Amino acid sequence: MIDLRSDTITKPTPPMRQAMAAAEVGDDVLGDDPTIIALEKRTAEILGHEAAVYMPSGTMTNQVAIRTHTEPGDEILVDANAHIYFYEAGASAALSGVMLRFVPGVRGIFTAENVRAVLRPKDIHFPHTKLVCIETTHNRGGGSIWPLDTIAEVAAAAREAKLKLHLDGARLWNASVATGIPEKQYAQYFDSVSVCFSKGLGAPVGSALAGSAEFIERARRFRKQFGGGIRQGGIIAAGALYALEHHRDRLAQDHDNARRLARGVANLPNIKVDLDTVETNMVNLQIRSMTAQQFADKLHEAGVYVLATGPNLIRAVTSLEVTDRQIDQAIDIFTDLLK
Numbered sequence: 001m002i003d004l005r006s007d008t009i010t011k012p013t014p015p016m017r018q019a020m021a022a023a024e025v026g027d028d029v030l031g032d033d034p035t036i037i038a039l040e041k042r043t044a045e046i047l048g049h050e051a052a053v054y055m056p057s058g059t060m061t062n063q064v065a066i067r068t069h070t071e072p073g074d075e076i077l078v079d080a081n082a083h084i085y086f087y088e089a090g091a092s093a094a095l096s097g098v099m100l101r102f103v104p105g106v107r108g109i110f111t112a113e114n115v116r117a118v119l120r121p122k123d124i125h126f127p128h129t130k131l132v133c134i135e136t137t138h139n140r141g142g143g144s145i146w147p148l149d150t151i152a153e154v155a156a157a158a159r160e161a162k163l164k165l166h167l168d169g170a171r172l173w174n175a176s177v178a179t180g181i182p183e184k185q186y187a188q189y190f191d192s193v194s195v196c197f198s199k200g201l202g203a204p205v206g207s208a209l210a211g212s213a214e215f216i217e218r219a220r221r222f223r224k225q226f227g228g229g230i231r232q233g234g235i236i237a238a239g240a241l242y243a244l245e246h247h248r249d250r251l252a253q254d255h256d257n258a259r260r261l262a263r264g265v266a267n268l269p270n271i272k273v274d275l276d277t278v279e280t281n282m283v284n285l286q287i288r289s290m291t292a293q294q295f296a297d298k299l300h301e302a303g304v305y306v307l308a309t310g311p312n313l314i315r316a317v318t319s320l321e322v323t324d325r326q327i328d329q330a331i332d333i334f335t336d337l338l339k
Contacts, residue, residue: 132164143280
Protein backbone atom coordinates (compact mmCIF):
# COMPACT_ATOMS: atom_id res chain seq x y z
CA MET A 1 0.00 0.00 0.00
CA ILE A 2 1.28 3.43 -0.98
CA ASP A 3 0.14 5.49 2.01
CA LEU A 4 -0.54 9.13 1.13
CA ARG A 5 -3.11 9.78 3.86
CA SER A 6 -0.90 12.01 6.00
CA ASP A 7 2.63 12.62 7.22
CA THR A 8 1.41 11.42 10.61
CA ILE A 9 1.86 7.82 9.41
CA THR A 10 5.65 8.10 9.60
CA LYS A 11 7.49 5.50 11.68
CA PRO A 12 10.75 5.84 13.62
CA THR A 13 13.83 4.88 11.62
CA PRO A 14 16.32 2.29 12.95
CA PRO A 15 18.81 4.99 14.13
CA MET A 16 15.96 6.80 15.87
CA ARG A 17 14.94 3.58 17.61
CA GLN A 18 18.51 3.14 18.79
CA ALA A 19 18.53 6.65 20.23
CA MET A 20 15.26 5.94 22.01
CA ALA A 21 16.51 2.65 23.43
CA ALA A 22 19.62 4.35 24.81
CA ALA A 23 17.82 7.41 26.19
CA GLU A 24 18.60 8.59 29.69
CA VAL A 25 15.37 9.19 31.60
CA GLY A 26 14.03 10.73 34.80
CA ASP A 27 10.66 12.04 35.93
CA ASP A 28 9.55 14.92 33.75
CA VAL A 29 6.71 16.04 36.03
CA LEU A 30 9.35 16.51 38.72
CA GLY A 31 11.54 18.28 36.18
CA ASP A 32 14.45 15.87 36.01
CA ASP A 33 14.21 13.90 32.77
CA PRO A 34 17.49 14.87 31.06
CA THR A 35 16.42 13.90 27.55
CA ILE A 36 13.22 15.95 27.72
CA ILE A 37 15.21 18.86 29.15
CA ALA A 38 17.63 18.60 26.20
CA LEU A 39 14.77 18.46 23.69
CA GLU A 40 13.03 21.49 25.20
CA LYS A 41 16.26 23.48 25.29
CA ARG A 42 17.10 22.66 21.68
CA THR A 43 13.58 23.44 20.47
CA ALA A 44 13.59 26.82 22.22
CA GLU A 45 17.00 27.57 20.71
CA ILE A 46 15.86 26.79 17.16
CA LEU A 47 12.73 28.91 17.59
CA GLY A 48 14.54 31.80 19.28
CA HIS A 49 12.39 31.71 22.41
CA GLU A 50 13.41 31.50 26.06
CA ALA A 51 11.84 28.16 26.94
CA ALA A 52 9.77 25.23 25.68
CA VAL A 53 7.71 22.40 27.13
CA TYR A 54 7.25 18.93 25.61
CA MET A 55 3.73 17.48 25.27
CA PRO A 56 2.14 14.35 23.80
CA SER A 57 0.41 16.05 20.86
CA GLY A 58 0.04 19.19 18.77
CA THR A 59 -3.58 19.48 19.82
CA MET A 60 -2.41 19.71 23.41
CA THR A 61 0.27 22.32 22.68
CA ASN A 62 -2.27 24.45 20.82
CA GLN A 63 -4.91 24.10 23.52
CA VAL A 64 -2.49 24.72 26.38
CA ALA A 65 -1.33 27.85 24.56
CA ILE A 66 -4.91 29.07 24.24
CA ARG A 67 -5.61 28.39 27.91
CA THR A 68 -2.39 30.12 28.96
CA HIS A 69 -3.19 33.24 26.93
CA THR A 70 -6.89 33.54 27.83
CA GLU A 71 -9.60 33.30 30.44
CA PRO A 72 -13.07 31.77 30.01
CA GLY A 73 -15.35 34.08 28.06
CA ASP A 74 -12.56 35.51 25.94
CA GLU A 75 -12.39 35.31 22.15
CA ILE A 76 -9.64 34.22 19.79
CA LEU A 77 -9.26 34.96 16.07
CA VAL A 78 -8.59 32.07 13.67
CA ASP A 79 -9.05 31.10 10.05
CA ALA A 80 -12.27 29.15 9.46
CA ASN A 81 -10.27 26.10 8.32
CA ALA A 82 -7.65 26.26 11.08
CA HIS A 83 -6.61 23.00 12.71
CA ILE A 84 -7.49 24.58 16.07
CA TYR A 85 -11.10 24.86 14.91
CA PHE A 86 -11.48 21.99 12.48
CA TYR A 87 -9.55 19.08 14.02
CA GLU A 88 -9.33 19.62 17.78
CA ALA A 89 -12.72 18.31 18.91
CA GLY A 90 -14.08 21.61 20.18
CA ALA A 91 -11.33 21.75 22.78
CA SER A 92 -11.10 25.54 22.85
CA ALA A 93 -14.67 25.74 24.14
CA ALA A 94 -14.51 22.65 26.34
CA LEU A 95 -11.14 23.29 28.00
CA SER A 96 -10.69 27.06 27.90
CA GLY A 97 -14.24 28.36 27.56
CA VAL A 98 -13.31 30.69 24.72
CA MET A 99 -15.14 31.71 21.57
CA LEU A 100 -13.64 31.39 18.10
CA ARG A 101 -14.14 34.27 15.67
CA PHE A 102 -13.29 33.56 12.06
CA VAL A 103 -11.02 35.77 10.01
CA PRO A 104 -11.67 35.34 6.26
CA GLY A 105 -8.64 34.27 4.27
CA VAL A 106 -7.41 32.41 1.20
CA ARG A 107 -5.96 28.92 1.72
CA GLY A 108 -5.72 29.72 5.43
CA ILE A 109 -3.88 33.02 4.96
CA PHE A 110 -5.49 36.30 5.98
CA THR A 111 -4.28 39.88 6.06
CA ALA A 112 -3.88 42.66 8.60
CA GLU A 113 -6.94 44.32 7.06
CA ASN A 114 -8.93 41.12 7.61
CA VAL A 115 -7.94 41.18 11.28
CA ARG A 116 -8.83 44.83 11.76
CA ALA A 117 -12.20 44.23 10.09
CA VAL A 118 -13.32 41.67 12.68
CA LEU A 119 -12.08 43.45 15.80
CA ARG A 120 -14.87 44.36 18.17
CA PRO A 121 -15.27 47.76 19.82
CA LYS A 122 -14.93 47.87 23.59
CA ASP A 123 -18.36 47.15 25.01
CA ILE A 124 -19.57 45.16 28.01
CA HIS A 125 -21.82 43.17 25.66
CA PHE A 126 -18.90 41.66 23.77
CA PRO A 127 -16.27 39.07 24.67
CA HIS A 128 -12.70 40.29 25.10
CA THR A 129 -10.58 39.43 22.09
CA LYS A 130 -7.21 38.21 23.35
CA LEU A 131 -5.40 36.15 20.76
CA VAL A 132 -4.69 35.79 17.03
CA CYS A 133 -3.77 32.30 15.83
CA ILE A 134 -1.88 31.64 12.60
CA GLU A 135 -1.18 28.20 11.10
CA THR A 136 1.78 27.57 8.78
CA THR A 137 2.05 25.47 6.85
CA HIS A 138 -1.73 25.41 6.68
CA ASN A 139 -3.18 21.90 6.66
CA ARG A 140 -6.53 22.48 4.94
CA GLY A 141 -4.91 25.15 2.80
CA GLY A 142 -2.99 22.34 1.11
CA GLY A 143 0.31 22.90 2.86
CA SER A 144 0.26 26.64 2.12
CA ILE A 145 3.03 28.82 3.54
CA TRP A 146 2.33 32.18 5.13
CA PRO A 147 4.56 34.85 3.55
CA LEU A 148 6.82 36.36 6.18
CA ASP A 149 5.79 39.92 5.33
CA THR A 150 2.11 38.99 5.76
CA ILE A 151 2.89 37.56 9.19
CA ALA A 152 4.69 40.77 10.09
CA GLU A 153 1.73 42.89 8.99
CA VAL A 154 -0.80 40.74 10.88
CA ALA A 155 1.45 40.83 13.95
CA ALA A 156 1.57 44.62 13.76
CA ALA A 157 -2.23 44.81 13.56
CA ALA A 158 -2.51 42.47 16.53
CA ARG A 159 -0.08 44.53 18.60
CA GLU A 160 -2.04 47.69 17.79
CA ALA A 161 -5.09 46.00 19.31
CA LYS A 162 -3.04 44.68 22.27
CA LEU A 163 -3.57 41.08 21.21
CA LYS A 164 -1.20 38.15 21.71
CA LEU A 165 -0.15 35.90 18.82
CA HIS A 166 0.11 32.12 18.67
CA LEU A 167 1.66 30.14 15.83
CA ASP A 168 0.36 26.66 15.13
CA GLY A 169 3.62 25.60 13.52
CA ALA A 170 3.02 21.86 13.46
CA ARG A 171 4.63 21.90 10.01
CA LEU A 172 6.77 25.00 10.48
CA TRP A 173 9.74 22.78 9.60
CA ASN A 174 8.24 22.33 6.11
CA ALA A 175 7.77 26.08 5.67
CA SER A 176 11.37 26.72 6.69
CA VAL A 177 12.81 24.09 4.36
CA ALA A 178 10.66 25.24 1.44
CA THR A 179 11.56 28.94 1.80
CA GLY A 180 15.04 28.76 3.29
CA ILE A 181 13.85 31.08 6.07
CA PRO A 182 15.03 29.88 9.52
CA GLU A 183 12.31 28.86 11.94
CA LYS A 184 13.25 31.59 14.40
CA GLN A 185 12.53 34.27 11.78
CA TYR A 186 8.95 33.06 11.63
CA ALA A 187 8.75 32.52 15.39
CA GLN A 188 9.98 36.02 16.31
CA TYR A 189 6.53 37.50 15.70
CA PHE A 190 4.71 35.22 18.14
CA ASP A 191 4.22 35.04 21.89
CA SER A 192 3.90 31.27 21.64
CA VAL A 193 4.81 28.68 19.01
CA SER A 194 3.68 25.07 18.72
CA VAL A 195 5.79 22.62 16.68
CA CYS A 196 5.30 18.92 15.98
CA PHE A 197 7.89 16.14 15.86
CA SER A 198 5.60 13.26 14.84
CA LYS A 199 4.61 14.36 11.33
CA GLY A 200 7.20 14.87 8.62
CA LEU A 201 10.10 14.58 11.03
CA GLY A 202 9.09 11.00 11.76
CA ALA A 203 9.22 10.83 15.56
CA PRO A 204 6.60 8.52 17.10
CA VAL A 205 5.18 10.97 19.65
CA GLY A 206 5.08 14.58 20.61
CA SER A 207 5.02 18.32 20.08
CA ALA A 208 6.49 21.27 21.94
CA LEU A 209 5.22 24.69 22.95
CA ALA A 210 7.72 27.55 23.08
CA GLY A 211 7.52 31.06 24.51
CA SER A 212 8.92 33.23 27.26
CA ALA A 213 10.10 31.57 30.48
CA GLU A 214 7.15 33.10 32.34
CA PHE A 215 4.67 31.89 29.72
CA ILE A 216 6.05 28.34 29.73
CA GLU A 217 5.98 28.20 33.53
CA ARG A 218 2.25 28.99 33.41
CA ALA A 219 1.75 26.56 30.50
CA ARG A 220 3.24 23.69 32.51
CA ARG A 221 0.39 24.02 35.00
CA PHE A 222 -2.20 23.64 32.25
CA ARG A 223 -0.29 20.76 30.67
CA LYS A 224 -0.62 18.96 33.99
CA GLN A 225 -4.28 20.00 34.33
CA PHE A 226 -5.08 18.68 30.83
CA GLY A 227 -3.43 15.34 31.63
CA GLY A 228 -0.21 15.89 29.72
CA GLY A 229 2.30 15.31 32.48
CA ILE A 230 4.87 12.71 31.44
CA ARG A 231 7.04 10.63 33.75
CA GLN A 232 9.92 8.74 32.04
CA GLY A 233 9.19 10.49 28.76
CA GLY A 234 12.81 10.67 27.70
CA ILE A 235 12.33 7.45 25.74
CA ILE A 236 9.94 9.15 23.32
CA ALA A 237 11.62 12.56 23.59
CA ALA A 238 14.83 10.93 22.31
CA GLY A 239 13.02 10.11 19.08
CA ALA A 240 11.86 13.71 18.78
CA LEU A 241 15.36 15.04 19.50
CA TYR A 242 16.86 12.69 16.90
CA ALA A 243 14.27 13.83 14.35
CA LEU A 244 14.95 17.47 15.12
CA GLU A 245 18.66 17.08 14.47
CA HIS A 246 18.57 14.64 11.54
CA HIS A 247 15.29 14.84 9.63
CA ARG A 248 14.54 18.51 9.00
CA ASP A 249 16.57 18.89 5.81
CA ARG A 250 15.16 15.71 4.30
CA LEU A 251 11.70 17.31 4.16
CA ALA A 252 12.82 18.75 0.82
CA GLN A 253 12.50 15.21 -0.60
CA ASP A 254 8.85 15.11 0.44
CA HIS A 255 8.24 18.45 -1.24
CA ASP A 256 9.86 17.20 -4.45
CA ASN A 257 7.72 14.06 -4.39
CA ALA A 258 4.55 16.08 -3.88
CA ARG A 259 5.37 18.22 -6.92
CA ARG A 260 6.20 15.12 -8.98
CA LEU A 261 2.85 13.57 -8.07
CA ALA A 262 0.98 16.79 -8.88
CA ARG A 263 2.70 17.17 -12.25
CA GLY A 264 2.13 13.50 -13.03
CA VAL A 265 -1.65 13.68 -12.64
CA ALA A 266 -2.31 17.31 -13.64
CA ASN A 267 -3.22 16.53 -17.26
CA LEU A 268 -5.37 13.49 -16.58
CA PRO A 269 -9.11 13.69 -17.36
CA ASN A 270 -11.67 14.34 -14.62
CA ILE A 271 -9.10 15.66 -12.14
CA LYS A 272 -7.90 19.16 -11.38
CA VAL A 273 -4.81 20.25 -9.51
CA ASP A 274 -3.41 23.77 -9.27
CA LEU A 275 0.34 23.24 -9.49
CA ASP A 276 1.03 26.69 -8.07
CA THR A 277 -0.56 25.64 -4.76
CA VAL A 278 1.78 22.67 -4.21
CA GLU A 279 4.23 24.47 -1.94
CA THR A 280 5.26 21.71 0.46
CA ASN A 281 4.24 18.06 0.96
CA MET A 282 0.49 18.24 0.29
CA VAL A 283 -1.47 17.94 -2.94
CA ASN A 284 -5.18 18.79 -3.12
CA LEU A 285 -6.97 17.14 -6.03
CA GLN A 286 -10.46 17.95 -7.27
CA ILE A 287 -12.34 14.95 -8.67
CA ARG A 288 -14.95 15.60 -11.34
CA SER A 289 -16.28 12.20 -12.43
CA MET A 290 -17.41 10.85 -9.03
CA THR A 291 -17.38 11.80 -5.36
CA ALA A 292 -14.05 12.11 -3.62
CA GLN A 293 -14.85 9.17 -1.34
CA GLN A 294 -15.76 6.96 -4.30
CA PHE A 295 -12.46 7.77 -5.98
CA ALA A 296 -10.54 7.31 -2.72
CA ASP A 297 -12.12 3.85 -2.42
CA LYS A 298 -11.08 2.95 -5.96
CA LEU A 299 -7.54 4.14 -5.26
CA HIS A 300 -7.44 2.07 -2.10
CA GLU A 301 -8.48 -1.06 -4.00
CA ALA A 302 -5.68 -0.35 -6.47
CA GLY A 303 -3.05 0.18 -3.75
CA VAL A 304 -3.01 3.91 -2.96
CA TYR A 305 -4.33 5.25 0.34
CA VAL A 306 -5.59 8.86 0.35
CA LEU A 307 -8.16 10.81 2.34
CA ALA A 308 -11.31 12.48 1.03
CA THR A 309 -11.35 15.93 2.63
CA GLY A 310 -14.43 17.31 0.87
CA PRO A 311 -17.29 16.17 -1.38
CA ASN A 312 -15.03 16.39 -4.46
CA LEU A 313 -11.62 16.89 -2.88
CA ILE A 314 -8.94 14.38 -1.98
CA ARG A 315 -5.62 15.08 -0.31
CA ALA A 316 -2.34 13.28 -0.92
CA VAL A 317 0.54 13.81 1.50
CA THR A 318 4.13 12.73 0.97
CA SER A 319 6.43 11.71 3.80
CA LEU A 320 9.52 9.67 4.61
CA GLU A 321 7.34 6.55 4.28
CA VAL A 322 6.85 7.25 0.55
CA THR A 323 9.65 6.54 -1.93
CA ASP A 324 10.31 8.05 -5.36
CA ARG A 325 9.37 4.70 -6.91
CA GLN A 326 6.06 4.67 -5.07
CA ILE A 327 5.26 8.12 -6.45
CA ASP A 328 5.77 6.76 -9.97
CA GLN A 329 3.56 3.78 -9.13
CA ALA A 330 0.89 6.08 -7.72
CA ILE A 331 0.89 8.18 -10.91
CA ASP A 332 0.40 5.00 -12.95
CA ILE A 333 -2.53 3.96 -10.75
CA PHE A 334 -4.16 7.40 -11.03
CA THR A 335 -3.68 7.19 -14.81
CA ASP A 336 -5.25 3.74 -15.10
CA LEU A 337 -8.28 4.74 -13.03
CA LEU A 338 -8.92 8.07 -14.73
CA LYS A 339 -8.32 6.98 -18.33
